[in-house]
Amino acid sequence: MSAQRSTAGPAIWVRGLRKSFEKSVVLDGIDLDVDAGTVFALLGPNGAGKTTAIHILTTLLAPDAGEVLVGGVDVVRHPDAVRxxxxLTGQVSAVDQQFTGTENLLLMADLHHLGRAEGRARVHGLLERFDLVAAADRPVQTWSGGMRRRLDLAMTLVGDPRIIFLDEPTTGLDPRSRRVMHDIVRELVGEGVTVFLTTQYLDEADRPASRIALLDAGRIVALGTPAELKRLVPGGSVRLEFGSAADLEQAARVVDGNGPVRDEASLALEIRGEGGVHALRTLLDRLDAASVKVEAVTVRAADLDDVFLSLTGRSGSQEAPKP
Amino acid sequence: MTAHALADTVTMLRRSLRRMRRYPSLTLFIAGIPVVLMLLFVYVFGGTLGAGLGSSGGALGGGAANAGLDRDAYLAYVVPGILLIGVAGAGHGTAISVAMDMTAGIIARFRTMAIARGSVLAGHILGSVVQTLLATVIVVIVALAIGFRPTTGPLDWLAATGLIVLAAVAVSTLCVALGLAANSVETASNSPMFLTLLPFLGSGFVPASTMPGPLRWFAENQPFTPLNEALRGLLIGTPIGGTGLLAVAWCVGVAALGLIWALRLYERLPVRVGG
Structure with a gap:
């Protein structure tokens, strides 16, 4: 075990990964490097290939081409060593619905060949850590979705894995469960665990991830820290509200070159890439010079949605085009 | 890896047994079908069918007293077949629970863990054998209660038990494979149907010699017939001949093929992707 844990190289190393299902190309030549003890977020819309990537990295699916090392071990040649x-906490709930929370966790303890006492101690610790003690001895099918999701992650942690894969860990979660998930991810990274997660929520990748890869239609279109990615776009947007349709019309003409988005219903204009102080002053001066009366100004800092939009031409919540 | 094969199989068997204990209705259902069939065949058809066996005066004109004797004779004749109907019917439950389990996300979790190859399937097979034996015990108790009396000795009974265990292993293994092969729980509940029908097309309920040409050939050469004849010999002392060995060979063969098939299907199980 100790030899495998002290792998000097990256926790995950992928070169030229390809995967197709029948005629559709899902992963089209992907390279990834994830350092040990960091969070890595694979971000992309539905159908971008995120889950397929996770399934290959976790030995559930064989790649068509490319090299994939997890913990320094080849996933195709030595799947059991990788395992x-x-x-893995996948999108499909991987808990046994008919059993209680305690029974589910003890099953994992048995399969990791922990001794009886050690297994019980670890199970109890995880129930507390995941805020599941009160429901522990009820069948899981009576639990809420958020509780099941937390149990799912707790079961993943029984074996004390060094590399954890989370496939859309907070999709459909209530705020409480979402917060527990975020806290746990932070704690795990603090303990030196590598966390590889996928998400389609841009704000989620923005928070805990130390590095982000943007996956679009099977290719990685951007890679870096959240700050680095945000630097790729000019920065934020400005929303101007007006008192009359005439003012809106006039303002749209003045800022035409910046490709403003008109919101006729609320007499507002949204201009991307004008979030900086200097740009904002210039913009307001120009409107002033044209005698347009601005009722309200809202400035929004650049976020990953802007990155996504500028790199793929679509918003992050839209479906990827079918190849 | 292999050092843990036994431990992992035991863990998976415990999982199956716990489910069985928590949801006993499936076991009772599995026992219920052969019990109902036994009561139907003995009390509704038994008087006439027993007369047809030629052990007493005959159904027509024999009167009420003879019908009673015929019925007892038929009970003795039909119990081995009923027990096999129970074993075959249990395969239904096996296929369904395997198909249901494979659609559960926990299987994907097992497949990303370093647990012994085949332990998931071994747990299902052994659990299903235990369930079949429990159902068989219930059927035997009802048979004894309505007057069935085995005429052989304890060693024969032990051999009969062994044969039923072997048959249960063969049916369970085959049905685990059928459950894996099914792409839905509905398919899994239909595909083992032929197993439940097979004992009827043999020597379990009426002698195969009374059947017309091609059907008779089928009845004499299908696996349930030697099983049935051997079991009958071990319970009521009819001649066994070569049927014992043939029965064992069939069971081992079906179990081996079923296991190979099941392992292959398990390795190639598609990964379910969430919606």
Whole structure:
């Protein structure tokens, strides 16, 4: 075990990964490097290939081409050695609905061949850590979706994996469960665990991830820290509200070159890439010079949605085009 | 890896047994079908069918007293077949629970864990054998209660038990594969149907010699017939001959093929993707 844990190289190393299902190309030549003890977020719309990537990294699916090392071990040649290092919490709930929370966790303890006492101690610790003690001895099918999701992650942690894969860990979660998830991810990274997660929520990748890859239609279109990615776009947007349709009309003409988005219903104009102080002053001066009366100004800092939009031409919540 | 094969199989068997204990209705259902069939065949058809066996005066004109004797004779004749109907019917439950389990996300979790190959399937097979045996015990109790009396000795009974265990292993293994092969729970509940029908097309309920040409050939050469003949010999002392060995060979063969098939299907199980 210790030899595998002290792998000097990256926790995940992928070169030229390809995967197709029948005629559709899902992953079209992907390279990834994830350092040990960091969070890596694979971000992309539905159908971008995120889940397929996770399934290949966790030995559930064989790649068509490319090299994939997890914990320094080849996933195709030594799947069992990889399985000893990893834990997966997928999108489909991987808990046994008919059993209680405690029974589910003890099952994991048995499969990791922990002794009886050690297994019980670890199960109890996880129930507390995941705020599940009160419901622990009720069948999981009576639990809420958020509780099941937390149990799912708790089961993944029983074996003390060094590399954890989370496939859309907070999709459909209530705020409380979402917060628990975020806290746990932070704690795990603090303990030196590598966390690889996928998400389609841009704000989620923005928070805990130390590095982000933007996946679009099977290719990585951008890679870097949240700050680096945000630097790729000019920065934020400005929303101007007007008192009359005439003012809106006039303002749209003045800022025409910036490709403003008109919101006729609320007499507002949204201009991307004008979030900086200097740009904002210039913009307001121009409107002033044209005698347009601005009722309200809202400035929004650049976020990953802007990055996504500028790189793919679509908003992050839209479906990827079918190849 | 292999050092843990036994431990992992035991863990998976415990999982199956716990489910069985928590949801006993499936076991009772599995026992219920052969019990109902036994009561139907003995009390509704038994008087006439027993007369047809030629052990007493005959159904027509024999009167009420003879019908009673015929019925007892038929009970003795039909119990081995009923027990096999129970074993075959249990396969239904096996296929359904395997198909349901495979659609559960926990299987994907198992497949990303370093657990012994085949332990998931072994747990299902062994759990299903235990369930079949429990159902068989219920059927035997009802048979004894309505007057069935085995005429052989304890060693024969032990051999009969062994044969039923072997048959249960073969049916369970095959049905685990059928459950894996099914792409839905509905398919899994239909595909083992032929197993439940097979004992009827043999020597379990009426002698195969009374059947017309091609059907008779089928009845004499299908696996349930030697099983049935051997079991009958071990319970009521009819001649066994070569049927014992043939029965064992069939069971081992079906179990081996079922296991190979099931392992292959399990390795190639598609990964379910969430909606």
């Amino acid at each position: 000893r290092l990893i834990g």
